[in-house]
Amino acid sequence: MKTNKSWLVWTLCLLFAAFMMSGCSAEKEAQPASNKEKETTSAATENKNLSGELILATTTSTQDSGLLDVLIPLFEEQTDVMVKTIAVGTGKALEMGKTGEADVLLVHAPADEEKLVESKDAVNRQLVMHNDFMIVGPKEDPAGVKGKTVQEALKKITESNALFVSRGDDSGTHKKELALWKEAGIEPSGKMYQETGQGMGDTLKVASEKGGYTITDRGTYLALKDNLDMDILVEGDDRLLNIYHVMQVNPEKSEKINGDAAKAFVEFMIDPDIQKVIGEFGVKEFGEPLFFPDAVK
Known part of the structure; x- marks a missing residue:
C-alpha cells in the first residue's frame, strides 16, 4: 500500500511538470515577435498591400542589357504590382516624369535629373549603380x-x-x-x-x-x-563614367500616379539584397559584372 502511494505521488509530480512545461511553451509561442521580426513582417505586409500597375520609364540600356528581365520579376513577386516598362532614351523618360506619364524613373543623365528634382517634378532620387x-x-x-x-x-x-x-x-x-x-x-x-x-x-x-x-x-x-x-x-x-539613379515622379502631379508603388520600387532598387543581385548580374555569363551597385543603405 505504501508502495502504491509513492507511485501515485511520483505520477502526479510528473504530470504537473509536464503541464507547466507545456504552459511555458505556449506562453513563449504567444509572445510578440522581436522588433526585427516586426519590421520584416510589416514591410512584407506593406508591400503585399500594394496593387495596380507601375509605369517605369527607363533608358534602353537597362532593358537591352537584360538587367530588367531579372529585377522586374523579383519586384512583382514581392508585391502585387504589375510593372509596365517603357524603355526609351533618358531624355524621353525624364519628359515622361515631367508630364506625369510615368510613376518611377530609372535613368542615367545626372545633370538633367537634378533639374527635374529642382523643379519638384521628381522626388526621392537615389543612387543605384554605375558602369x-x-x-x-x-x-x-x-x-x-x-x-x-x-x-x-x-x-x-x-x-x-x-x-x-x-x-x-x-x-x-x-x-x-x-x-x-x-x-x-x-x-x-x-x-x-x-x-x-x-x-x-x-x-x-x-x-x-x-x-x-x-x-x-x-x-x-x-x-x-x-x-x-x-x-x-x-x-x-x-x-x-555612367551613373544611374532611380526616382519617383512627384505623386502630387496627378491622382493617377501610383505613388506608393513607386516608393516601394525605389526602396527595392537600393535594398542590399537587390544591390547584390545587380553586382552579380553578368558575371557568370560574361566573366565580369555589367553594373556596379552604389546604393548605401
Missing part, C-alpha cells in the same frame, strides 16, 4: 583609336573621315556623346556622322553592319557582343 561608356568599332580599327584618350579618339575618327554612328535620340548615352564631342572641340557632321534615332542595341547593330564607330554603355555591348563584329577600343577614361 561605364566605351568607344567600340571595327576590329581592324581604320581610324587607329585603340588605346587613345576619348578626345584623341574622336579627333582621329574625324580626321580619317571614318563613320561614327550616333543614337541621336536624346538619351543619356546621346547626351554623353554630345558632351564628349564638345569637349574635344569638334562638331560632327556630314556623311561620317549618322544618327539612328534608336536605342543602344539597335545602334550597335547598325554600327557593326556598317563598319562604324559608336559610344555605348558596357552592359549593352557585353550583352550583345557575340552578335557584333566590333571590339572595345577606348575605355577607362574618367569622362566615360
Whole structure:
C-alpha cells in the first residue's frame, strides 16, 4: 500500500511538470515577435498591400542589357504590382516624369535629373549603380583609336573621315556623346556622322553592319557582343563614367500616379539584397559584372 502511494505521488509530480512545461511553451509561442521580426513582417505586409500597375520609364540600356528581365520579376513577386516598362532614351523618360506619364524613373543623365528634382517634378532620387561608356568599332580599327584618350579618339575618327554612328535620340548615352564631342572641340557632321534615332542595341547593330564607330554603355555591348563584329577600343577614361539613379515622379502631379508603388520600387532598387543581385548580374555569363551597385543603405 505504501508502495502504491509513492507511485501515485511520483505520477502526479510528473504530470504537473509536464503541464507547466507545456504552459511555458505556449506562453513563449504567444509572445510578440522581436522588433526585427516586426519590421520584416510589416514591410512584407506593406508591400503585399500594394496593387495596380507601375509605369517605369527607363533608358534602353537597362532593358537591352537584360538587367530588367531579372529585377522586374523579383519586384512583382514581392508585391502585387504589375510593372509596365517603357524603355526609351533618358531624355524621353525624364519628359515622361515631367508630364506625369510615368510613376518611377530609372535613368542615367545626372545633370538633367537634378533639374527635374529642382523643379519638384521628381522626388526621392537615389543612387543605384554605375558602369561605364566605351568607344567600340571595327576590329581592324581604320581610324587607329585603340588605346587613345576619348578626345584623341574622336579627333582621329574625324580626321580619317571614318563613320561614327550616333543614337541621336536624346538619351543619356546621346547626351554623353554630345558632351564628349564638345569637349574635344569638334562638331560632327556630314556623311561620317549618322544618327539612328534608336536605342543602344539597335545602334550597335547598325554600327557593326556598317563598319562604324559608336559610344555605348558596357552592359549593352557585353550583352550583345557575340552578335557584333566590333571590339572595345577606348575605355577607362574618367569622362566615360555612367551613373544611374532611380526616382519617383512627384505623386502630387496627378491622382493617377501610383505613388506608393513607386516608393516601394525605389526602396527595392537600393535594398542590399537587390544591390547584390545587380553586382552579380553578368558575371557568370560574361566573366565580369555589367553594373556596379552604389546604393548605401
